Amino acid sequence: MRKTAKRNPGRQEPTAGTQLGTNLRRASPFLTVFVLLLLWQWVSAREIISHILVPPPAEVYRAFIKAMAAGTLPKHALVTLEEMLYGLLIGLGIGLVIGYAIAKAPLLENILSPVIVGFQSTPIVAYAPLLVIWFGSGLASKVVTTAVIVFFPMLVNTIVGIRSVSPKLRDLLRSLKAGRWQTFRHLEIPSALPVVLAGLKTSATLAVIGAVVGEFVSQGSGLGFLVTSARNLYDTPLVFVAVLTMTAISLTLYGLVAYVEWRFLFWQRRSNR
Amino acid sequence: MLNPFRWLILVTLTFALPTVAQNETVDERILLTFIPNVQFAPFYVGIEEGYFADVGFTVTLEHLQEPEVLDLVAVGQANYGVVSGEQVILARARGRDVVYVFEWFQQYPVGLVFGGETDLSELKDLQGMTVGIPGRFGASYSGLTTLLGSAGLAESDIDLREIGFNAPEVFCLGVVDAAIVYVNNEPLQIQNLASAGDCGDVDNVDVISVASRVDLVSNGLIVSRARLDEDPDAVERIVNGLTKALQAVIDNPAAAYLASLEYVDGLPADPSLMRELQRSASQQEEFLASKPDREAIARSRLQLAADLAEGFDQASLTQFHVLLNTIDLWDAERLGYSELESWQAMSDTLLTMGFLGEDAGDLGAAFTNRFITGNEA
Numbered sequence A: 001m002r003k004t005a006k007r008n009p010g011r012q013e014p015t016a017g018t019q020l021g022t023n024l025r026r027a028s029p030f031l032t033v034f035v036l037l038l039l040w041q042w043v044s045a046r047e048i049i050s051h052i053l054v055p056p057p058a059e060v061y062r063a064f065i066k067a068m069a070a071g072t073l074p075k076h077a078l079v080t081l082e083e084m085l086y087g088l089l090i091g092l093g094i095g096l097v098i099g100y101a102i103a104k105a106p107l108l109e110n111i112l113s114p115v116i117v118g119f120q121s122t123p124i125v126a127y128a129p130l131l132v133i134w135f136g137s138g139l140a141s142k143v144v145t146t147a148v149i150v151f152f153p154m155l156v157n158t159i160v161g162i163r164s165v166s167p168k169l170r171d172l173l174r175s176l177k178a179g180r181w182q183t184f185r186h187l188e189i190p191s192a193l194p195v196v197l198a199g200l201k202t203s204a205t206l207a208v209i210g211a212v213v214g215e216f217v218s219q220g221s222g223l224g225f226l227v228t229s230a231r232n233l234y235d236t237p238l239v240f241v242a243v244l245t246m247t248a249i250s251l252t253l254y255g256l257v258a259y260v261e262w263r264f265l266f267w268q269r270r271s272n273r
Numbered sequence B: 001m002l003n004p005f006r007w008l009i010l011v012t013l014t015f016a017l018p019t020v021a022q023n024e025t026v027d028e029r030i031l032l033t034f035i036p037n038v039q040f041a042p043f044y045v046g047i048e049e050g051y052f053a054d055v056g057f058t059v060t061l062e063h064l065q066e067p068e069v070l071d072l073v074a075v076g077q078a079n080y081g082v083v084s085g086e087q088v089i090l091a092r093a094r095g096r097d098v099v100y101v102f103e104w105f106q107q108y109p110v111g112l113v114f115g116g117e118t119d120l121s122e123l124k125d126l127q128g129m130t131v132g133i134p135g136r137f138g139a140s141y142s143g144l145t146t147l148l149g150s151a152g153l154a155e156s157d158i159d160l161r162e163i164g165f166n167a168p169e170v171f172c173l174g175v176v177d178a179a180i181v182y183v184n185n186e187p188l189q190i191q192n193l194a195s196a197g198d199c200g201d202v203d204n205v206d207v208i209s210v211a212s213r214v215d216l217v218s219n220g221l222i223v224s225r226a227r228l229d230e231d232p233d234a235v236e237r238i239v240n241g242l243t244k245a246l247q248a249v250i251d252n253p254a255a256a257y258l259a260s261l262e263y264v265d266g267l268p269a270d271p272s273l274m275r276e277l278q279r280s281a282s283q284q285e286e287f288l289a290s291k292p293d294r295e296a297i298a299r300s301r302l303q304l305a306a307d308l309a310e311g312f313d314q315a316s317l318t319q320f321h322v323l324l325n326t327i328d329l330w331d332a333e334r335l336g337y338s339e340l341e342s343w344q345a346m347s348d349t350l351l352t353m354g355f356l357g358e359d360a361g362d363l364g365a366a367f368t369n370r371f372i373t374g375n376e377a
Helices: A001-006 A016-045 A057-070 A074-103 A106-121 A124-135 A139-163 A165-175 A178-219 A224-234 A236-264 A266-273 B004-023 B038-048 B066-074 B085-093 B138-150 B167-172 B186-195 B225-231 B232-251 B253-259 B271-289 B296-309 B315-331 B340-353
Strands: B026-032 B055-065 B078-085 B100-103 B110-115 B132-133 B159-162 B179-184 B203-210 B219-224
Touching: A016 A057, A016 B132, A016 B340, A057 A074, A057 A236, A074 A139, A074 A178, A074 A224, A074 A236, A106 A139, A124 A139, A124 A178, A139 A178, A139 B186, A165 A178, A178 A224, A178 A236, A178 B026, A178 B225, A224 A236, A224 B066, A224 B186, A236 B132, A266 B138, B026 B038, B026 B066, B026 B232, B038 B055, B038 B232, B038 B253, B055 B232, B066 B078, B066 B085, B066 B219, B085 B100, B085 B203, B100 B225, B100 B232, B110 B138, B110 B186, B132 B138, B132 B167, B138 B159, B138 B179, B138 B340, B159 B340, B167 B179, B167 B186, B179 B186, B179 B253, B186 B315, B219 B225, B219 B232, B232 B315, B253 B271, B271 B296, B296 B315
Parallel strands: B026 B055, B026 B078, B132 B159, B132 B179
Antiparallel strands: B078 B219, B100 B219, B110 B179, B110 B203
16 A cells, blocks of 8 residues: 555545546636637637627737726726725625524514515616616716615525524524624624625626616716727727626626635535545 | 410510519618607608608618617618717728718707706806716717817816716706707706706706707718618618608608607507697698698698697697607708718817817718709719
């Protein structure tokens, strides 16, 4: 028997095949992007779709460099980021508080659910113009639009997370005479965290939609405005730049939450080994 | 050798076939902007009254955003679209080879609306005021830039607020002192709110139209250069159909309103109004049979508005008044004809706004009047 196996008998030595599989899994998102880029280039080169509708990647890259050099892209991206972050903070905060309250008091769920579900099931683009009238055409209406859209996933996941706490563990803490704060801190937060973070992932990606919908309705600045403005000037490569920037922001936020999840849910990693 | 019976069949077929071919129509779609609205009445009348069928087309209508309309026409996914002239200039500067073949709106439809008590006897008094605009794009922004320029002002001289297409609500809430609007529509809505006491301190509204200051090229029918070269006859026939439909709406707005009911959801159509409009439409037909001139027809429209106002409230008539106001923007001696000067004025505005590089390209290639009645080659 080999030495390593002796040292750690419960752990299997990775073979060349499994190592390749792991590497492939890690590289697969980049491969997907690479294949999509190749497909895009191929479609452009053969003019299967007119360049007016789908410009070649090189043209989009040139538009990106130009927008960066002129400061247009960073300026609008920062505006969208600001709206997203304020909207996320407010929407997540309210979602967490109301979600926790509903999880603990089912009567509250009966009272609030018609309003919350009604609001959520109505497409935000339908009432976004009203938000502009109520909150003005500035930052506030976009922050509210974002907060509204990120609120619901957070609310639902908080309710599910808190309600999924094991009754046996609750009984255990009760028998140890744990107070409300101790139960909240040592039981409810750790138990609900995986579900709450899953909600945060969804909310983080939805935040871009909220901010951009707000910008479409009330123009002025932000990536949504950049899309409209570029469309009105028939600058399709710049439209692609703005859309891809939105995608990049979404992916970055998703990645950040995934990192937080990986960092804080270490006990899940251990149990998955 | 053909016997007499066969000769008879041959002769009959020879004369009958072209007749059949003439009666057959080709499916064609026209891309419009905005949403179905009474302002598109010429297209509804063109379909309902057979003006498009008479020239060989079964027309369907689709509504999209202006840039989408233009791009789909440019790449040949649709043959005809209706966009504003400024979009044609911008798109051509970006490699879309489209040609404007019919100027539908003879007057630029944008203007500045403000409360009657606001002192704007001179446009330069706008300095320092808060002005609402849908956004810094499109016809509204071009119109504002032109108005400001005509008064020697710049955007920095006013507090410009982007309010989306919510001018009546935002204006009546007192958020802005004035707003850039479509002169045929929003002023009526604001006036209705003001009359109902729902517009703050505003009792009546005033409008300064862009058209009263500068002649800018406005909305019209476009085709791609490829389509124009490939089948000019079809383009000419569509233009002829549209010209007749537009003239029919100008001549008989009551009939046009009735034709629009099929296409526009929510048009006021209570039975008594319908009866009155049908009566007015028939009466107008009789009047038109006497071959009245353009001024007499314009007076008949004013008389119709006055007659209807006696029997119906303002809310029921708002959309009809929108149609009448819009007709004033269409009516001209030569329907569809566009002037190079109006293209130049629009190009200058776009250059001022920084939307074009240093050159708008060959403006003469952006439009043609060759299909306009009385202007054929």
